[in-house]
Structure formats: structure tokens, C-alpha cells
Amino acid sequence: MLYLDYAATTPPYDEVVDSVAEVMKKFYGNPSSLHKLGVEAERLLLKAKDIIAEALTVKPSEIVLTSGGTESNNLAIKGTAYQHRGRGNHLITSQIEHPSVLEAFRELEKEGFRVTYLPVDQTGQVVIEDLQEAICDQTILVSVMHVNNEMGRIQPIAAIGKILADFPKVIFHVDAVQSIGKLKVNPRELGVDLLSASAHKFRGPKGVGFLYRRDGLLIKPQLVGGGQENGLRSGTENVPLIVGMAKALRMATENLDEAIRHKYELRTLITRGIKDEPAFLLTGSDQPDEMAPHIVHFCFPGMKSEVVVHALEYHGYYISSKSACSSEELTPSDVLTAMGYDRDRASSGLRVSFSETYTVSEISGFVQKLKDIVQELQPTARTTRGER
Known part of the structure; x- marks a missing residue:
């Protein structure tokens, strides 16, 4: 079996599973409690934030713990819109964002906010000139994802950050769910104010994530109650999952340069195989450094996608x-x-x-099987396309 759906979710590191289990058994205190068990849990919580902050080269105080990417995106987008609506009601995002971003903006539209959905070019990149033209004196938020979760296009986040530096009233949010642990991500170097991440995308546990929030930036909480996370995200912290997330992020970034290099090697192997097959059409940019190292997307016109998925699954x-x-x-x-x-x-x-854990031999075997299957399915594809 070869699992090739890492963009959907990732198998947790064995060490992460062990850490989560150990914390659940031994450190079950509430971090808000004043007794010894609470203090121990709080200490683990603070250590986890230190590790996450170090991986991003930011301050621990800039890490807000959440339940995952969806909550982080909603907190960033709605929290910004509600907090700063007094100085403008215009928001900007792209047409290819994750549903947790797009649906948040659509809800805000119903509440009277005006949203510009930026188009993309044929490679899937947001056009910088379109962004520049869209900014106006009512703009308070720009939200553009780092890596597209469907076809892997890397967006020009640093270039956007540089443009927005001239608009101090505009807050810049980035959905980095598909790039944290896969690419080098430094929010300050990118000029980002808010950045979302989810642990299960970098071999951590499901149900936990974080939001980087630049120090001094005000956003309105979306969950109220006990005032945890400096009042930004109420709710008793899930210490075992948070510890597991921190451990996974540290492991994912320890040898990141080598992991990126190897994944690009595997990506090249796959893309060459796809280009060799006339029935396939590769999606995205032809420039490797403009595409995420861990994602390859292609089309098989005339063939239902799930037919290929199930044929490979077999x-x-x-x-x-x-x-x-x-x-x-x-x-x-x-x-x-x-x-x-x-x-x-x-x-x-x-x-x-x-994943970078796969070998050239394993990926070569997949490419060969993909070619075998397309030969089996070609007659069906031609019939679907109406070819004679």
C-alpha cells in the first residue's frame, strides 16, 4: 500500500502518537487550575508554544491555539472584519481559496461587507496587478492562501506582503495549512499579519492547529467563555494534542531542506510520467519552484476522476x-x-x-501502475469524449 493523499491528511509520526498518549495518561490537569496538576499541564502548554514559535521564528505570545485550520481561518477573517469594520468594509481574497475561507467571506457579504474575489491566471497564480487595482481606502483585509490545496500552486505571498506594507490599514492573512512543515515559512519575512496552520497536515494529530497573530494586532474573538489564549479563543486547551502538534512541527522542520529537495525529486519523477502520457494534462506552472514540492495535479479529460482513484486503490x-x-x-x-x-x-x-519518506523506487512503481491503468481506461475515455 502506498498512501499518496498527504494533502488531505497525514499519518502521525509514531513519536507524536506516543507523546499524545503519555500526556493523556500523566498530565491530565486543566492548565487553568492552580494546583500541581494544573501547573504541570500549563508548563507543557507553554513549552509547546515555544517550539511552534521557534519553528516560525516568531514570539510564543504570537501563537493562538485553535482546533485546526478551519477555526484559524474563521478567527482570522471574521475576527479582523468585525474588529475593524469601523474603518472600512472592503475585503479581498482569491477565487481559489479553501472553503473555510470562501464560506467565511460569503457570510460576511451577507452582513454588508463588500468582497473582491481575485481571479488567477492559467497556472493558478493570483495576478499582482489585479490585487493592486482592487485595494481602496475601504480595504481592511487581504486573505490569500500560500499553497493551493488542490493543485499545489505557490502564491506570491512575499510580493503581496511587500505591496501591503504601503497600506498599514490593510491586514494580511495567509492560509498556510498546505505549506507549514512543507516549505520554509517565516511570517515576518513574508509581511504577514495572520497565518493559519493545522497539525494533521504535517503529521500531527487531527483536531488541533494554531493561528499566528502579529503582536499588537487586534481581532475580535469568535469563541467567548473562559478567556483562554489571552481572551482570543476560550475553551479548555487540549494539552495532549497541542503537545503532539508541537512535536510534529519540530520533526517536520528539523531537516526541511533535505525533505524539500527529495520531494522535488519525486515530484519530477511523477510529472515526467504524466507528460509522457498523451491522455494526461498537467496542471499548474511549468516552473518547479512555483509549485509545492509535495503535490502533483493533473487531468484525464473524458474520464471520471473517481474511476481512476478506485482503479489505483485496487x-x-x-x-x-x-x-x-x-x-x-x-x-x-x-x-x-x-x-x-x-x-x-x-x-x-x-x-x-x-511524503519525503517515500523512495524513488516506490514512486516509480506508482508511475508505472498509473500508465498501465490509463491504457486500460483509454477506450472508455475516448467514448466519453465522443471520439471515433
Whole structure:
């Protein structure tokens, strides 16, 4: 079995599982309690924040613990909009954001905020000139993801940050769920004010994440109650998962340069195999450094994505489809549609995402099996396309 769906979730490190179990057994106190068990739990909590902050080269006080990427995105976006609506009601995001971002903006639109959804070019990149034109005196927030979760395009976050430096009233949020632990991420160097992360994307436990919030930046809490996380996120902290998240992030970033290099090597192996097969169409940029090292996305026009997914699953290879169909009619991907692809191509997307732990031999075996399967499915694809 070869799991190739790391962009969806990742298997936790064995050491992380052991740490979570140990903390659950031995350090079950409430971090807010004044007795010894509470103090021990709080000490673990603070240590975890230190580790996370060190990985991002930020201050521990700038880390807000959450339940994951969705909560972090909602806290950043809604918290900014509500806190600063007195100085403007215009928000900017892109057309290819994760649903936890897009749905948050759509809710804010219903409440009277005006939202600009930036288009992307055919490689999936936000066009800087469009962003510059969209900014006005009412703009209070720009939210652009770092790595697109569907097809792996890296967005020009540093360039956007540099532009927004000239607009001190505009707050910059980045959904970094697909880049933390996969790429080098330094919020200060990128010019970012708010940055979201989720532990299960970098081999940590599910149900925990964090939001980087630049010191001094005010946002309105979305959960109120006990006042934890300096009042920004009430609720008793899940110490075992938080400790597991910190351990996973430290492990993911310890040898990051080598991991990135190896994953780009594996990515090149996959992309060459896809380019060799005429039935496939590679998605994104042709420049490797503009694409995330752990994601390859391609289309098989005329073929339902889930057919390929299940055919590979039968042979022990697990990839994903971001255009899954709930009926006989192909449902086009919103991301690929935004990139200008026609319905046929936008309905046949397939995503391969992987770990640096895999070998060239393992990935070569996957590429060969993919080629074998496409030969088996070609007649069906031609019939679907109406070819004679």
C-alpha cells in the first residue's frame, strides 16, 4: 500500500502518537487550575508554544491555539472584519481559496461587507496587478492562501506582503495549512499579519492547529467563555494534542531542506510520467519552484476522476480527486474553472500528494501502475469524449 493523499491528511509520526498518549495518561490537569496538576499541564502548554514559535521564528505570545485550520481561518477573517469594520468594509481574497475561507467571506457579504474575489491566471497564480487595482481606502483585509490545496500552486505571498506594507490599514492573512512543515515559512519575512496552520497536515494529530497573530494586532474573538489564549479563543486547551502538534512541527522542520529537495525529486519523477502520457494534462506552472514540492495535479479529460482513484486503490495506491461526482454528470472543479479550463478538463482532476519518506523506487512503481491503468481506461475515455 502506498498512501499518496498527504494533502488531505497525514499519518502521525509514531513519536507524536506516543507523546499524545503519555500526556493523556500523566498530565491530565486543566492548565487553568492552580494546583500541581494544573501547573504541570500549563508548563507543557507553554513549552509547546515555544517550539511552534521557534519553528516560525516568531514570539510564543504570537501563537493562538485553535482546533485546526478551519477555526484559524474563521478567527482570522471574521475576527479582523468585525474588529475593524469601523474603518472600512472592503475585503479581498482569491477565487481559489479553501472553503473555510470562501464560506467565511460569503457570510460576511451577507452582513454588508463588500468582497473582491481575485481571479488567477492559467497556472493558478493570483495576478499582482489585479490585487493592486482592487485595494481602496475601504480595504481592511487581504486573505490569500500560500499553497493551493488542490493543485499545489505557490502564491506570491512575499510580493503581496511587500505591496501591503504601503497600506498599514490593510491586514494580511495567509492560509498556510498546505505549506507549514512543507516549505520554509517565516511570517515576518513574508509581511504577514495572520497565518493559519493545522497539525494533521504535517503529521500531527487531527483536531488541533494554531493561528499566528502579529503582536499588537487586534481581532475580535469568535469563541467567548473562559478567556483562554489571552481572551482570543476560550475553551479548555487540549494539552495532549497541542503537545503532539508541537512535536510534529519540530520533526517536520528539523531537516526541511533535505525533505524539500527529495520531494522535488519525486515530484519530477511523477510529472515526467504524466507528460509522457498523451491522455494526461498537467496542471499548474511549468516552473518547479512555483509549485509545492509535495503535490502533483493533473487531468484525464473524458474520464471520471473517481474511476481512476478506485482503479489505483485496487492495486494499493491511494490518490484523491478534487472533482468527485455525486451523480453521473461530471462536476467541474471551482479551482480549475477559475484557471480557465473547460468543463471536461475541470471535471477530471486528480491529485497526488506524498511524503519525503517515500523512495524513488516506490514512486516509480506508482508511475508505472498509473500508465498501465490509463491504457486500460483509454477506450472508455475516448467514448466519453465522443471520439471515433
